[in-house]
Amino acid sequence: MADTSVRTPGEKCPTCGQPSPSKESKTETGRFKAGLEDVVAGTSSVCLVDGIEGRLLYRGYNIVDLAEQSTFSEVAYLLWYGRLPGKKEFAQFDKTFRSYVELPEETGMILRLFPRAATPMEVLRTAVSSLGHYDPDSGNTAHDASLRKAMRLTARIGSIVTAHERLRQGLEPIKPVPGESIAYNFLYTLKGEKPEPLFVKILDLCLILHADHEWNASTFAARVTAATMSDMYSSVTSAIGTLKGPLHGGANEAVMKVLLEIGEVGKAKEWVKDALARKVKIPGFGHRVYKTEDPRATVLRKYAEQLGKHTGQSKWYEISRLVDQEMLEYTQREGKKIYPNVDFYSASVYYTMGIPTQLFTPIFAVSRISGWTAHILEQWENNRLIRPRAEYTGPLRLPYVPIDQRG
Numbered sequence: 001m002a003d004t005s006v007r008t009p010g011e012k013c014p015t016c017g018q019p020s021p022s023k024e025s026k027t028e029t030g031r032f033k034a035g036l037e038d039v040v041a042g043t044s045s046v047c048l049v050d051g052i053e054g055r056l057l058y059r060g061y062n063i064v065d066l067a068e069q070s071t072f073s074e075v076a077y078l079l080w081y082g083r084l085p086g087k088k089e090f091a092q093f094d095k096t097f098r099s100y101v102e103l104p105e106e107t108g109m110i111l112r113l114f115p116r117a118a119t120p121m122e123v124l125r126t127a128v129s130s131l132g133h134y135d136p137d138s139g140n141t142a143h144d145a146s147l148r149k150a151m152r153l154t155a156r157i158g159s160i161v162t163a164h165e166r167l168r169q170g171l172e173p174i175k176p177v178p179g180e181s182i183a184y185n186f187l188y189t190l191k192g193e194k195p196e197p198l199f200v201k202i203l204d205l206c207l208i209l210h211a212d213h214e215w216n217a218s219t220f221a222a223r224v225t226a227a228t229m230s231d232m233y234s235s236v237t238s239a240i241g242t243l244k245g246p247l248h249g250g251a252n253e254a255v256m257k258v259l260l261e262i263g264e265v266g267k268a269k270e271w272v273k274d275a276l277a278r279k280v281k282i283p284g285f286g287h288r289v290y291k292t293e294d295p296r297a298t299v300l301r302k303y304a305e306q307l308g309k310h311t312g313q314s315k316w317y318e319i320s321r322l323v324d325q326e327m328l329e330y331t332q333r334e335g336k337k338i339y340p341n342v343d344f345y346s347a348s349v350y351y352t353m354g355i356p357t358q359l360f361t362p363i364f365a366v367s368r369i370s371g372w373t374a375h376i377l378e379q380w381e382n383n384r385l386i387r388p389r390a391e392y393t394g395p396l397r398l399p400y401v402p403i404d405q406r407g
């Protein structure tokens with residue numbers, strides 16, 4: 001009988017040459033971290049996530065300042081160019097950026113071919129990939145061309161989401177207005193009517209808050225693809241596929257399901273107590289990096305309240321606030337404080353604006369595309385193939401038996 005054992009204790013690992021700590025060691029051996037937790041995989045000047053202080057900086061600027069005073073378009077510039085623009089150069093940039101919002105006709109046609117059951121994130125993945133065929137800079141790998149591709153992608157991705165949503169509802173897509181912002185056009189092409197200025201402002205703010213978050217899973221996926229010197233569209237398609245997973249981009253939709261399930265302000269606290277007693281993980285809470293409140297949640301809480309008052313629909317904000325308070329009080333009593341993350345208040349904000357729940361994760365992509373492309377550009381500035389190793393845990397000395405001698 002062949003020895004199919006993984007490795008005997010002390011035997012050298014065929015990957016790293018170090019002795020195996022024990023025969024049972026199939027998970028963490030000290031040479032790697034499951035899920036690469038806290039592993040620093042490279043350097044970047046795009047974004048700092050300070051989990052201890054609860055700070056998030058884009059290119060050195062605090063997102064609280066950017067959310068209050070900047071625009072998504074200016075933040076995209078900041079992420080791509082590494083600095084804030086001067087007035088004149090921003091006016092020129094913004095005009096060009098806004099002019100890219102319309103989809104190529106062919107992508108509009110592709111959107112009509114998807115089956116009804118196709119989810120918005122699946123459609124986004126395929127449609128974004130298709131955009132690469134119609135980009136005039138396709139195949140041009142110069143830095144300037146890559147910047148133009150980043151601008152076109154970022155301007156167009158929202159147009160894909162809303163056009164497909166209208167088709168799903170049996171409605172004709174609406175052409176975006178080239179001179180308007182991404183947030184304006186998202187709401188306009190979704191509903192077919194001029195959006196309220198406060199909705200545009202708050203959606204723009206949400207796009208700022210979601211624009212980048214260091215080497216999260218989708219950004220890492222984009223960088224891995226870019227590091228093979230594949231193209232920008234392929235890199236972004238990898239990122240969208242990664243964001244789609246419920247452990248990454250899907251939490252904001254799950255938050256809204258919870259709020260709808262609670263349904264009434266008076267039921268919020270009891271719901272939380274019951275869920276926590278049953279050890280249920282409540283979506284929109286907790287974070288791998290932040291040990292205090294996610295600064296994006298702090299900003300969004302304020303605007304969720306403002307939006308609730310403005311629309312006369314404070315219920316979703318009020319339920320959210322009570323869940324938030326109860327969660328902190330309950331977990332504090334247990335000796336751990338669990339705070340809301342960015343997904344928590346974004347759910348009630350989007351819902352109050354009348355955005356369908358299934359578009360919450362795609363909106364994440366509408367914003368994060370700016371960060372993905374900034375990271376792809378950074379990867380190409382000083383590229384090295386990203387190719388880690390795996391500690392081999394399979395059998396070692398299996399004798400090959402030809403197929404005609406097997407049962």
Ligand SMILES: CC(C)(COP(=O)(O)OP(=O)(O)OC[C@H]1O[C@@H](n2cnc3c(N)ncnc32)[C@H](O)[C@@H]1OP(=O)(O)O)[C@@H](O)C(=O)NCCC(=O)NCCS
Nearest residue numbers: 247251280281282283284285286287288336338341342343
């Ligand atoms: C974000 C998340 C995946 C981080 O996971 P993590 O770093 O592995 O943290 P853990 O799951 O080990 O949580 C640590 C402790 O806090 C508790 N906890 C964390 N998030 C919680 C939540 N959302 N609801 C209730 N308890 C939670 C865990 O039960 C655990 O308690 P224990 O030590 O008594 O077992 C996790 O907090 C989560 O699943 N949150 C809900 C989904 C979500 O909002 N995702 C979007 C993130 S931006």
